[in-house]
Amino acid sequence: MAIPHGERCLVKMDKKLLSHYTLFDNQTILSCNLLAHQGYCNENHIITTDKNKYLLRKLLRDDIDRQNEYKIHHLAYNEGITAAPLLYDEVNEIMIFAFLEGKHKETLDAHELKGLAEVLKKLHNIEYGGSPIPLEIQNHTETITKALTTIEKYPKEYVLCHNDLNPKNIFFSHDIKFIDWEYAGVNDRYFDLACICVEFSLDEEMQEIFLKAYFSKRYSKEKLESYKIIYKTLCEEWFKT
Known part of the structure; x- marks a missing residue:
């Protein structure tokens, strides 16, 4: 979820403010610049010192539980x-x-999909208490009603989910990292799986590779397809707001 630099007024960070943080003790702040592309929930800056690089996020929205976000970020780290x-x-x-080096990818090969499945399993295995995030869908079409009815036939598999695994929130380098945890919380594991299948436009063959790498047991294609419909609908409604 990114918008081009320049479409809104962005906050200029004050080096004097940053120098008050003990994080920068024994360092000289050389620059604090806006990243070329910005998200909807934060303004992102890269801080360069004489020793390190950092990512600074100026938080914009007040409808996100930032303490919970930071807690989940720690657990994931x-x-x-x-x-x-x-x-x-x-x-x-x-x-x-800490500033991550790497790149985003729009398409993935089999090796990358298997690696992504392993990282996702690590996330889903984190112990985290919390209430499941409700699926707040406004327009209940016949298709979405059928999808919601279908997932009710299956046991809930609640785990800690990222809930926004689009390509801009995944870094690939020597390993794979997730970023932007604003919407993380308890959800059915199939939501994250569906998200990746949709966002990376996986065909049947690549989807099978990804899911076989994730599951050590059989999985439900029907449940996955229903969550793909739900995810697409939520995205469409989100972008309309």
């Missing part, structure tokens, strides 16, 4: 699947993380 969380300034609405 402990599993080695995201950048190190370094600072959360609730008063100034700032989070700072």
Whole structure:
């Protein structure tokens, strides 16, 4: 979910403010620049010092539980699947993380899909207490009603999910990392699986490779297809708001 730089007024970060953080003790802040592309929920800056690079996020939306987001980010970092969380300034609405080197990919080969499945399993195995996120769909068409009815036939497989695994939220380098945890929370594991299948436009063959790498047991194609419909509908409604 990215919008081009320049479509809105972006906050200019003050080096003087940043220098007050103990994180930058014994470092000289050389620059703090906006990234070329910005998300909907934060303004992203790259901080360069004489020793390191950092990602600074100026938090924009007030309808997101940022404390919970930061907690989940820590849990994910402990599993080695995201950048190190370094600072959360609730008063100034700032989070700072280690800067990740890597690139986003729109299409994946079989090896990358298998690696992605392994990282997703690590996320879904994190112990996390919380209530499931409701599927808030506004327009209940016949198709979406059928999909919702179908998933009710299957046992709930609630785990900690990212819930927004589009290509811009996944970094590929020597390993795979997830970023942007605003919408993370408890959901059925099939939601994240459906998200990846949809976002990377996996055909039947590549979808099978991905799911076989994720599951050590049989899985339900019917449940997956229903969650794909649900995910697409939620995205369509989200972008209309």
